[in-house]
Amino acid sequence: MCGLRKYHGKEPRFARIWAMIGRMLGGLRLYRFVFLAMSISGLFAAELDPVVLYKGTDPFPLNTYDQPGIPFVSLSDFCRAMEYELTVTEELQQVAVFNRLITFEPHRQIANLGWKTVPVQIRLEAGTAFIRVDSMINAFSEVIGKDLIYEPTSRTIHLPDDRDLLVTIRNRWNEGHLRVSVAFNKRVEKPTLHQSGRFLVLSVKYPHVQIDSTRFATNEAVEAVSVFGNLPDKTSEIHFKLGETVTSFAAEPFVATNSELVIKVAGDFQQNEEKSAELFPDQVESEQAGVRRIVIDPGHGGKDIGAKGPTGLEEKMTTLDIARKLQRYLETSGEYEVLLTRNDDFNLPLKVRTGVANNFKADLFLSIHVNAIVRPDAWGSETYYLSLDEQDDFVGNGTVEFENRETEADETVEEDEFGSDLDLLLWDLAQSEHVDDSFRVARYIQEELNILAGIRNRGVKQAPLKVLKGAAMPAVLIEVAFISNPSEERKLKSYEFKTKVVTALGRAIKRYDRDVKRRSMAQQAVMSEDNP
Amino acid sequence: MKRPFPILLLWLIGCAGNEIQPSAADTAPNENTPPVQVDAGIRAELEITAYYLHPELDYLVPVKRTIFSTDNPIVRIKQIVEVLSIPPDPDEGLVLWPSAIYLREVYMVEGHVLIDFDSATFERMSSGTSRELFMVYSLVDTLYKNIETCTGVRILVDGRPRDTLLGQVDIENVLHQRVSIILQDEEPEIDIQDL
Numbered sequence: 119m120c121g122l123r124k125y126h127g128k129e130p131r132f133a134r135i136w137a138m139i140g141r142m143l144g145g146l147r148l149y150r151f152v153f154l155a156m157s158i159s160g161l162f163a164a165e166l167d168p169v170v171l172y173k174g175t176d177p178f179p180l181n182t183y184d185q186p187g188i189p190f191v192s193l194s195d196f197c198r199a200m201e202y203e204l205t206v207t208e209e210l211q212q213v214a215v216f217n218r219l220i221t222f223e224p225h226r227q228i229a230n231l232g233w234k235t236v237p238v239q240i241r242l243e244a245g246t247a248f249i250r251v252d253s254m255i256n257a258f259s260e261v262i263g264k265d266l267i268y269e270p271t272s273r274t275i276h277l278p279d280d281r282d283l284l285v286t287i288r289n290r291w292n293e294g295h296l297r298v299s300v301a302f303n304k305r306v307e308k309p310t311l312h313q314s315g316r317f318l319v320l321s322v323k324y325p326h327v328q329i330d331s332t333r334f335a336t337n338e339a340v341e342a343v344s345v346f347g348n349l350p351d352k353t354s355e356i357h358f359k360l361g362e363t364v365t366s367f368a369a370e371p372f373v374a375t376n377s378e379l380v381i382k383v384a385g386d387f388q389q390n391e392e393k394s395a396e397l398f399p400d401q402v403e404s405e406q407a408g409v410r411r412i413v414i415d416p417g418h419g420g421k422d423i424g425a426k427g428p429t430g431l432e433e434k435m436t437t438l439d440i441a442r443k444l445q446r447y448l449e450t451s452g453e454y455e456v457l458l459t460r461n462d463d464f465n466l467p468l469k470v471r472t473g474v475a476n477n478f479k480a481d482l483f484l485s486i487h488v489n490a491i492v493r494p495d496a497w498g499s500e501t502y503y504l505s506l507d508e509q510d511d512f513v514g515n516g517t518v519e520f521e522n523r524e525t526e527a528d529e530t531v532e533e534d535e536f537g538s539d540l541d542l543l544l545w546d547l548a549q550s551e552h553v554d555d556s557f558r559v560a561r562y563i564q565e566e567l568n569i570l571a572g573i574r575n576r577g578v579k580q581a582p583l584k585v586l587k588g589a590a591m592p593a594v595l596i597e598v599a600f601i602s603n604p605s606e607e608r609k610l611k612s613y614e615f616k617t618k619v620v621t622a623l624g625r626a627i628k629r630y631d632r633d634v635k636r637r638s639m640a641q642q643a644v645m646s647e648d649n650p
Numbered sequence: 651m652k653r654p655f656p657i658l659l660l661w662l663i664g665c666a667g668n669e670i671q672p673s674a675a676d677t678a679p680n681e682n683t684p685p686v687q688v689d690a691g692i693r694a695e696l697e698i699t700a701y702y703l704h705p706e707l708d709y710l711v712p713v714k715r716t717i718f719s720t721d722n723p724i725v726r727i728k729q730i731v732e733v734l735s736i737p738p739d740p741d742e743g744l745v746l747w748p749s750a751i752y753l754r755e756v757y758m759v760e761g762h763v764l765i766d767f768d769s770a771t772f773e774r775m776s777s778g779t780s781r782e783l784f785m786v787y788s789l790v791d792t793l794y795k796n797i798e799t800c801t802g803v804r805i806l807v808d809g810r811p812r813d814t815l816l817g818q819v820d821i822e823n824v825l826h827q828r829v830s831i832i833l834q835d836e837e838p839e840i841d842i843q844d845l
Contacts, residue, residue, distance in 0.1 A: 167697075214834075422817065425776045425778055465765060467813075468814070469813070488777060488778065489778030489779065490776050490777055490781065491707060491777075491778060491781045492703065492744050492745070493705075493707060493744065500780065501781070502779060557659055569780050579780075580770050581779065581783045581818075581819060582819060582820045583779065583818050584731070584818065585818070587820060595779065595818070596778055597780070599780075600778070
């Protein structure tokens with residue numbers, strides 16, 4: 119059944135009607151063969167569901183070029199649904215996504231995202247490009263900075279709405295039992311878990327839920343996962359269909375600050391070795407080194423005004439102003455994509471700020487602050503990068519004795535030696551591999567601030583700062599000047615001073631970018647010498 | 651004469667009610683919680699080392715202070731916390747903690763000191779990263795220095811763990827001593843004649 123299959127909204131209904139008529143009349147002798155043929159064609163047509171893109175809850179059917187396996191969807195339909203501009207030439211198909219371009223090159227089977235090239239599978243049919251859905255999801259997710267989700271069982275693509283709760287489900291085998299991790303992208307109340315026949319029902323107090331199960335492989339313990347959202351009581355339910363060999367399940371304590379629930383499913387399973395749910399294992403990316411995506415975090419916000427100057431200047435507004443200016447400065451260069459954790463006066467939990475950066479797959483995270491201290495004549499700038507505790511057992515010790523967290527364990531809960539403490543440890547260690555790069559960024563920032571803005575260099579410092587801990591990329595916190603100092607508060611109000619600060623920060627980022635590229639090239643040279 | 655039994659019962663209930671101690675969560679009135687009070691009647695004195703901010707704002711500096719001597723570690727910890735809110739001489743250092751510290755409770759569990767502050771302590775505080783960093787570690791380092799059995803400090807606010815005290819410094823887990831932010835004594839100069 120390979121070939122181009124057009125879908126125009128009403129076609130499946132007609133196909134089903136044809137199939138029904140064919141089935142009804144198929145038994146009549148006179149027209150037996152004719153209707154039998156109609157019936158068979160109708161049945162096949164009815165089996166071929168379209169791929170539907172959901173923007174929130176609005177469906178947009180997409181033409182597909184079906185073949186066994188993963189479907190290819192029409193690029194032009196996708197662009198129309200997403201309201202992206204598509205330009206088609208003989209060689210290329212270019213999509214303008216906001217201010218960025220994605221260029222698909224069918225003859226080379228690649229997509230150029232501007233800063234990197236990714237392999238894609240493209241079929242051309244009558245001038246229309248059909249792109250394998252996984253390639254398309256990856257390419258567009260990269261560019262729009264939001265994870266599109268493809269659900270293979272329902273053949274649907276989901277563009278999460280900002281209001282949606284994104285639930286990522288992963289699984290892995292561990293010593294004979296299956297660990298199912300259910301992670302939420304927002305803080306949620308403790309979900310409830312109960313069994314209903316062969317289903318485990320996880321009830322979440324949130325009406326709009328999107329499931330990302332691309333890292334979940336069905337198996338003999340959990341045969342299927344489905345979600346039922348927007349229930350009358352404003353909750354959603356995620357149903358896990360249990361395999362027949364399952365004997366028991368248990369949920370680990372839910373830590374609200376981690377927004378993750380882990381369910382252990384035990385049973386008489388055949389030996390399941392570590393199986394990853396790599397849905398699209400043939401994807402290999404060729405990334406260019408360097409800084410491409412930057413997340414700027416204006417400190418504080420909303421009710422949390424931060425520090426306050428002698429004449430009432432608030433830190434939250436100063437940091438937002440500097441962050442917006444820096445975003446414009448960097449984007450104008452055309453080399454960087456910049457996202458602010460907040461672009462208005464509202465507060466965000468610290469973990470969400472780094473979560474935004476991780477989700478955006480940022481190469482650099484800058485948290486902007488202004489300083490305040492007991493001496494009103496203190497002046498200058500400081501840049502911090504992360505230090506963990508001076509004892510190695512920082513987290514391991516830290517979470518065991520005083521279990522006063524929001525852990526309300528179910529009665530069915532049993533403790534796992536690799537429980538949520540490990541998750542906390544991993545969270546804290548997210549930044550540890552970037553400490554060296556974070557130091558470089560911090561040093562460049564201090565130097566540039568000192569040179570350009572004439573700010574006293576109070577040095578690069580290390581501290582266990584919460585906002586830096588979960589960042590999976592080089593991350594620094596900049597204290598631009600002392601708002602508690604009347605003279606520096608006056609400067610922080612001035613457009614000229616803030617422009618100098620922004621220029622200094624921009625130059626520091628570019629220095630760091632060049633530094634990363636230089637080191638990468640040097641490393642490649644060494645590798646090529648080692649492997650001539 | 652049949653009335654006295656119910657009256658007696660009511661009186662007993664009333665007495666029992668008076669003896670019920672309010673839970674920690676009930677004892678958190680922001681303004682009614684008195685500042686740290688140290689038990690009266692303790693006479694002998696004990697010299698401790700408390701850490702304040704160096705006048706140059708780059709380090710913590712040790713300052714000798716005096717508290718009442720006691721064998722009760724909880725009472726000693728409460729005194730130490732109170733000391734941190736008392737300004738030293740300006741040339742000795744700068745005080746980091748607010749003048750009124752509202753303590754809900756102090757515990758000691760297997761070497762870990764757990765200090766539960768009332769959030770009223772931190773209201774109206776304007777702080778940047780440096781002050782918060784020095785403030786948290788002036789407490790931790792002072793406790794390490796003066797409580798021999800201290801192997802970690804956990805800070806709670808209103809009975810619950812918090813990510814940070816004032817917005818920046820991580821206090822979610824047990825904190826350990828940070829000697830790197832204490833001003834170290836300069837190396838004594840070596841007299842060549844001694845060699």
